[in-house]
Amino acid sequence: MKDTREKILLASEELMAKYGYATFSLGAIAEHLKISKGVVTYHFSKKDLILFELVESYFRHAAEYMAIHMTIDKTAPEALESYISANIRYVAENRIRTLAIMNIIANHRDKNGRLTFSDKDNLICQPLIEIFQYGQMEEKSFRPFSPEMMAMFVRSVIDTLSGRIAINEIEDYEGAIQETISVFAIATRRDE
Structure with missing residues (x-):
């Protein structure tokens, strides 16, 4: 589980750096990692939580x-x-x-x-x-x-x-x- 959380954070950094803030979303993270959005929201219920942690x-x-x-x-x-x-x-x-x-x-x-x-x-x-x-x-x-x-x-x-x-x-x-x-x-x- 902790590994998935770290993968979400790393993917978030990569997406934010590559595409910017405007297109960043929990769905984009899920798509990038080829996991369900539910897996992302299990670890981070809101986008804000990812941003604050980053x-x-x-x-x-x-x-x-x-x-x-x-x-x-x-x-x-x-x-x-x-x-x-x-x-x-x-x-x-x-x-x-x-x-x-x-x-x-x-x-x-x-x-x-x-x-x-x-x-x-x-x-x-x-x-x-x-x-x-x-x-x-x-x-x-x-x-x-x-x-x-x-x-x-x-x-x-x-x-x-x-x-x-x-x-x-x-x-x-x-x-x-x-x-x-x-x-x-x-x-x-x-x-x-």
Whole structure:
């Protein structure tokens, strides 16, 4: 049974990445897996349950990846570099999942028409804000700027690159990583 549940989630990612949000349905999953819709609804009674599980799983997996690949015990500039690098590498290693999640986040709405997965509290920027604050206040390695604004700039670049990498428009993701690191090293460094 657990195997079927996992197959449904994997098929959901594949369908969402390949065909987008508009055509995604429990019936499409059943047809893709060549099983009855009843088998799908046995595991997930509503499409929303699949979408929530996919998003939660993606961000949990990404956080685990980041925890392994980020350098947080060195300088703030090194932490920023590893944050950028780990984010973009995660996307490059999980293109289909990333594209599926981007489709869900950009399109899934609640009954009042509001985006379900919007980051109203801007939690995704919090690690960057902390890196910038530490680099400004403790190390003095970053110039004065708004940590919140700079975090939004970094996330915007990462998110844009993520979409382009996920659809294979950027094949040289290592080059994209290095260029992004260089841009933000220049943007944040304190000139002596």
